[in-house]
Amino acid sequence: MEASRDFVYQRFCEYYRDPATVIPSPFSPGQREFAYLLFKERFMVRHKRFEGIRPLRSMLSETVPSDVYHSCAYYENPDFDMDKKGWLGADLVFDIDADHIPTKCDKIHDEFTCAKCGFSGKGLIPEVCPACEATKFETKTWPCELCINSARDETAKLLDMLENDFGFSLDELHVFFSGHRGYHVHVEDEAIRSLDAMARKEIVDYVTGLGLAILDKDAFEKRKKKSAAKRFNLHNFGWNKRLKLGMQNFLVNATKEDLKNIGIKNKALLNNKETAIKRCITDGRWESINGVSIQTWLKLAEYIHELQSANIDTVVTTDVHRLIRMNGTLHGKTGLKKVEFPAKNLQDFDPFTGAVAFKKGAAKVLVSDAPEFKMGGETLGPFKNQTVELPVAAAVMLICKGRAKVST
Ligand SMILES: [Zn+2]
Numbered sequence: 001m002e003a004s005r006d007f008v009y010q011r012f013c014e015y016y017r018d019p020a021t022v023i024p025s026p027f028s029p030g031q032r033e034f035a036y037l038l039f040k041e042r043f044m045v046r047h048k049r050f051e052g053i054r055p056l057r058s059m060l061s062e063t064v065p066s067d068v069y070h071s072c073a074y075y076e077n078p079d080f081d082m083d084k085k086g087w088l089g090a091d092l093v094f095d096i097d098a099d100h101i102p103t104k105c106d107k108i109h110d111e112f113t114c115a116k117c118g119f120s121g122k123g124l125i126p127e128v129c130p131a132c133e134a135t136k137f138e139t140k141t142w143p144c145e146l147c148i149n150s151a152r153d154e155t156a157k158l159l160d161m162l163e164n165d166f167g168f169s170l171d172e173l174h175v176f177f178s179g180h181r182g183y184h185v186h187v188e189d190e191a192i193r194s195l196d197a198m199a200r201k202e203i204v205d206y207v208t209g210l211g212l213a214i215l216d217k218d219a220f221e222k223r224k225k226k227s228a229a230k231r232f233n234l235h236n237f238g239w240n241k242r243l244k245l246g247m248q249n250f251l252v253n254a255t256k257e258d259l260k261n262i263g264i265k266n267k268a269l270l271n272n273k274e275t276a277i278k279r280c281i282t283d284g285r286w287e288s289i290n291g292v293s294i295q296t297w298l299k300l301a302e303y304i305h306e307l308q309s310a311n312i313d314t315v316v317t318t319d320v321h322r323l324i325r326m327n328g329t330l331h332g333k334t335g336l337k338k339v340e341f342p343a344k345n346l347q348d349f350d351p352f353t354g355a356v357a358f359k360k361g362a363a364k365v366l367v368s369d370a371p372e373f374k375m376g377g378e379t380l381g382p383f384k385n386q387t388v389e390l391p392v393a394a395a396v397m398l399i400c401k402g403r404a405k406v407s408t
C-alpha cells in the first residue's frame, strides 16, 4: 500500500485496537445488518450479523475497515439475502449533509468531475451531470466549518419540528455528528418502527414543508368563491403557526432592502409594521391595512416557508433498508468519528474537538493545498505546496481528503 494510505490505516488500527476507545452498541445489534468497507480492497462487505458489541469489536480490531455501517432496519435474519431477511421495522433516520446545502463557500472548496464524460465544475455536486446526465461523480470536498454550521442550522430546524410538532422529547432524539460534513438524527421510538416508506415520505414532506396547502397556487385559485382573506387563513399549530411566527419575527427587524430582496416593494407594509403584526398576523384580519393585499402576505409566507423548511437528504429517511454509519466508528474521508451528543447541545458541540479520534502525536506531511482549518483547538493552514509537521488528526484528514502525502 502507498505510504500515505498505510499511515492512515495504521492510525485506524490504533484506534480500533485501543481498549480505551469507546464504541457504543446500537440498540438491538443482533437484529441489524452490519456492513463495512475494506481499506485496501475498497470492497463493501455486507449482510453481516453480530450478536453484540464484543464480537463486533473483535471484527473491527482484526479487519480495521475504513467505514462501518449498520441497517436502520431490524430483521429476523439480518445476515440473509435482502428478500429473505424478514423486515421487522426500522428506526426513523434523518441525514443532514452539507453536500446538499448550497453555501457561500462551496464554490471555493468543492469540485466535481463526472465519472462518465469528465464534465467538471465547482460548488454543489449536481444530482445528474449537466452534460451527459450520468449520476456518478469524482468529488473533492472539504469539511468546512461554515458548511458544517449551515448543516447544523438545518438540524436545529428539524429538531424543533420533531420536538414541537411531532411531540418527541429531546432525549428521545439521538443526534450525531456524521464524521464528515453533517449530522444524523435517529429516532428509535417503538411508535415509528413499523412505518412504511409511504408514511416516512409523509414525515419528509412535513419537515421540508412540501405541498403546504396555503401556498398551493392552484388550490388557492380554485377556492375563489370565498374571499381572499378567508382563503388565506392561518391556524395556530404546525406549519401555519411556523409561518405566522416567522412572518412576525421577519417583520420586526425588516428593512426596505429585506423586503425588496424577497420581491415585496410594498411601502404600506413597511410603514405599518406594528399594526400589520397585531391586526393581520395576530388577529387574522389580513386585509385590514390599505395597500397590503393577500398577494403580499402570500409572498412573505412563501419566503418564510423557504427559510423554515429543513434541508434533509430525503432519500435516506424514506429508505426502510438504509445503511447508516455506526456511532463511534471512523469516517474514511476525514478520520473523524461519528459521535453522539445531547440534542440540547447542538449549538455548542464542536466537531473539530468533539469528533477527534487521534489525540496524540504529530506527523510530517507535504500539503498540496488546504484552506485554513481548525483541529483539536488549534488553527492550522492555509497551506500550499509545503512540508509541515501537523497533529496526527490534521495529517490524517488532509491525507484522506487527497490534499497531503506523508513526507519521508
Ligand atoms: Zn457527464
Ligand SMILES: [Zn+2]
Pocket (backbone or CB within 6 Å): 103, 105, 106, 109, 144, 145, 146, 147, 148
Ligand atoms: Zn464551506
